[in-house]
Amino acid sequence: MHFLSDELDNYVTQHSENEPELLIQLNRETHQKILQPRMLSGHFQGRVLSILSKIINPNTILEVGTYTGYATLCLAEGLAENGTIDTIDNEEELFDFQRKYFDKSQWSSQITQHLGDGLDIIPTLNKKYDLVFIDADKENYINYFHLIVPMMNKGGIILSDNVLWSGKVLEELNPKDVSTKVLLEYNQLLKDDPRVETVLFPIRDGLTVSRVL
Known part of the structure; x- marks a missing residue:
């Protein structure tokens, strides 16, 4: 389901910040080589993630669902100096693709990839988080949430993607x-x-912004 017309969607994108060159390359190569490129956050949502991260200026970020690393790099733009990102994905074949683009960025040493099931990995992360992006394995969103909330700093932000699910939330x-x-x-x-x-x-x-009280 398209919630905006193509014309309005294009207008919104054209009047938001430009897509950085590295992300243009990542976007292009994802569409050329990777299955299901529609899973990519893309220009507009990427700029939304970027500006939210810049507003928060987090020391610690957790991402559940790396895919090809586009959103990871958008979130990295707001990292505090010496801040870190833990990003989790279970697709082994995407690991080197992600790393190639992480290593091209200025945040290479700040991004740690975790390969495996998020429900197994999250409890092993001995950190408190300022910003979390949940964007994988929809059937476990509730489980992720209950694991993550106790790991959040007060005032931390949890972003949840695809919560309108192509409009299916309104259908029988x-x-x-x-x-x-x-x-x-x-x-x-x-x-x-x-x-x-x-x-x-x-x-x-659909993108939910939840602030931890």
């Missing part, structure tokens, strides 16, 4: 559609959980 639920069912429950959890305050933005496929 197919009992076999586990991802949509979980996302419906997750969206209600973010609204009701007293540990966070939340705003859901209709950006791209």
